[in-house]
Amino acid sequence: MGWNPNGAEPIMLTFDPAGLTITQRDGDACVVCHKKWPRPRIKVGVLPDNAPVHACDDCAEAVMPMPDNVPLPRRSRAALS
Template sequence: MLTFDPEGLSLAQRDGDACVVCHKRWPRPRVRVGKLPDNSSVLACTECAEALLPAPMATVVAFPSR
């Protein structure tokens, strides 16, 4: 979980009313991408969340037999 410095964020970003990355307010950000030092959630829009969050581990696939 990422921890964000609230000093560089706007009030709307700190309150979860705007994306923590792109400042977009509509549609309201819904993806929790981190927290502030006081443990309150930081939200991002779907597009920015995909860029911030690590990709899931790939599923192990067996090699074809010869």
């Protein structure tokens, strides 16, 4: 279920809508950090009904592996402050 038949898309995570706000379910807020602006643009997964779930750039990197990039060393949040 949820697989794209043409196989062109990367593997999508399936999110449990019970843990998301309406805004997140509508794709208007980042599914990870709830940030609404800038609007999350990266589709990181789907709901069980195939509605897309979005995340902001930073969270998308954390949520899903980036097959186009070499694996990044583990980044510490403390290093950002």
